[in-house]
Amino acid sequence: MRLWSLHPSLLDRQGLTACWREGLLAQAVLAGGTRGYTRHPQLVRFRRQPEPLVAVAAYLHAVADEATARGYRFDRGRVGVPGPRAAGAPRIAVTQGQLDLEWRHLRRKLAVRSPDRAAVVEQLDGPSPHPLFVVVPGDVEEWERET
Template identity: 65%
Template sequence: MRIWSLHPGHLDRAGLVACWRETLLAQAVLAGRTRGYRSHPQLHRFREAADPLAAITAYLHGVADEADRRGYRFDRSRVDLPAPAPEHAPRLAVTDGQLALEWRHLGAKLAARSPEDAARWHGTEPTPHPLFVVEPGPVAPWERA
């Protein structure tokens, strides 16, 4: 499971679809609807949020917004809660070290499976998913990449 800290606009088609599906699974875990993946490290930062379901909801809507921008049809009815108003959307911290690690990881994935997207990606700077605020720091302790 990879719930990217990177903005979903950086992902190729396969990455965006996988991110959507994996985050829906994470939502089910956080809502207590499934037993699988309960101890997955990617869920750590959502569990630490003041309202984990609100945080995962904001994340999912951010991914769906990117899908809409590209003309894809992600089923928003699968998201447990409606999108929060921008002024009420939760924000989580992500370190610049974590963002850099994910940027390198994504670059390697794109080079292997999506050369056109890799060419578009090369030379750009990482931006975070709208849920995240970047702070200085190392790779997150929960990271397993």
């Protein structure tokens, strides 16, 4: 499971659809709807929120926004918290070190599976965060499994 801290616009088609599926899985785990993945480290930052389901819904709505911008149709009805309520979710801190690690990881993935997308991403000055996250100074997050 990879719940990217990077902005969904940076992902290729495969990455965006995987992010959607994994976000829905995270939502199911946080809602107690599955027995698998309950200790997955990617869920730590959502569990730390006052309302974890609202936070993951905000995450998913931003992924769906990017899908819509690309002409894809992700079923927002699968998100447990409607967009207006999720829009009020507090932003979550993500360290610059975490964002940098994910940026390197994504660029490696794109170079192999989506060279055209990789060429576009390589022209950028650096990564931008998912709208739910705000970047703070720091190293890689303690919950990250180095890639």
